[in-house]
Amino acid sequence: MKLAKWRELCDRGPELVLCLDFPGGRAAAGFAELAAGTPVELCFLHIGQPDPAAPAQRLDAHVEEWVGEALGTGRPVRAVLGYCAGAALATRVADAIHAVAPVAPPAVILFDAAAVTGTTLCDQFASSLESSSAHLAAGELDDARQWSAELLDAHPDDLPRVAAGLADRYDRLMAGVADRLSLDEFFRRELTSGFAAYLAYLLLAGQGGLDLRAGMPLFLSSQDHEPPVAPACGLSFDVGREQLLRDTEVSTFVAGLLRGDHPW
Template identity: 30%
Template sequence: MAPVCWRVVREGVERDAVLAVDFGPGRAGAGFDSLADHLPPGAWVLETVPPPPQVRSGPGPDAHDHVRGLLADVGQQRLTVVGVLGYCTGAGTARLLAARVPGSAPAPLVLFDPEDVDAGTLRAELEQAVSSLSKGVTPDELAQIRTGIDRLDPLELGGHPGVALAHALHQEYHQVVHAVFTRMEMPAVLAGKLAARFDSYLTYLLLSAAAAGSGDGRPADLTVLSRGIEPPPGTVGDTVQFDVERGAMLALPEVAGLVARTLRRSPVTPAAPKGR
């Protein structure tokens, strides 16, 4: 049975698996596919698929349930997790995932340009998403949207601040994308798909924020940074920085070499079966 929560980046010849947390579809630059090309053969490399949209005004998505589902899916494949990777805003989920991997030793964790998700992150993502529609949005409209985004105060929206802000941004984006597609006489179904993808990304960000906020994650064994990126406060373990742009970092063979050495340095053995 093929995995449901994971995309197979690379098939393995063993039962070991490296789990990668990212929202990869549609992003420019190198991703975990590029990294996997330079990793030693053997282990499977699996990447998270975009989560179902859960942007609503009520409680936010449950990070622990999400991680349990991810690991259950790996277990269905009879794979042993030998490492966890996290990219940018996926760091929160990756930390919690690494802490929950069953075994007699912690799963090695490598983070790339880790970024904590906050209100500024959510606002920036909406602005970037709207800017990508620049052919259908006039400069005046774009300026108005940016002003509206800046005025959204998560503490005044009610409920959990991060979830409430995400819900407000979700509504703003839906209005913009449908208006743009109507003006350009493009199919409404395409607008719906674009809006659904943005909702999925907001859910991905909320899950990572909730995972980080739980305090149950574990620190990275290795943090890899691109040019100009500062390590997050409280970073422990090894930190290595490369003089390249973020979009090129995961394609470097030297980065793959660091990852391979980190995974070898901290072997993971499966948990012993529990008696009934």
């Protein structure tokens, strides 16, 4: 199927499973691994990456586009899955589908659910800089951490302002890295575009939540992960965070949920 807002992970059946997670690369397993390892006759779709250069949109506008395209395929949605910050997007997508098709609302499964706060943005800023720390000037990493903490203290409830400040500081620091490594403008933009896209994604997730208008989500967590809300229905697996979505026990359990073998 040709889609603009979603990308196909696998197509093994007529019903859809919608997956909400940042589509950029990372060490932890993603929904592509879960889809490959889950033996069900379903079609898994994953959201595409938001354009950080596009004008900021409200989450409800994105949800309308995502849901409209998914339902426009003519296929029913069996489940909506969310990972980490994407959990706050998955609930809003499920709510929108339920509003259109209230008789058969999709199951909602949230993996290592997380809420996006200003602290989240600053932590991701620090983590991204740490990956380039070998190329930063002396003291730049510590100064950036201190500056981001002061930015958050000054604007604790203004996520867009915090994100804009972090993106600007990151861009200037990466410009210095590019100069030290003699990289041209193309590669300098490559250093910053991924972080900007991730911030845009987190800002969208920050507009969501972990509640549903009808029914309840199932929270599935890796070892040591504590959901930011007390789940009415949840289960923890003895597996590390990076392996959660490729773990065989998790895949088998999710397959049972999607087939309806043990609904909650």
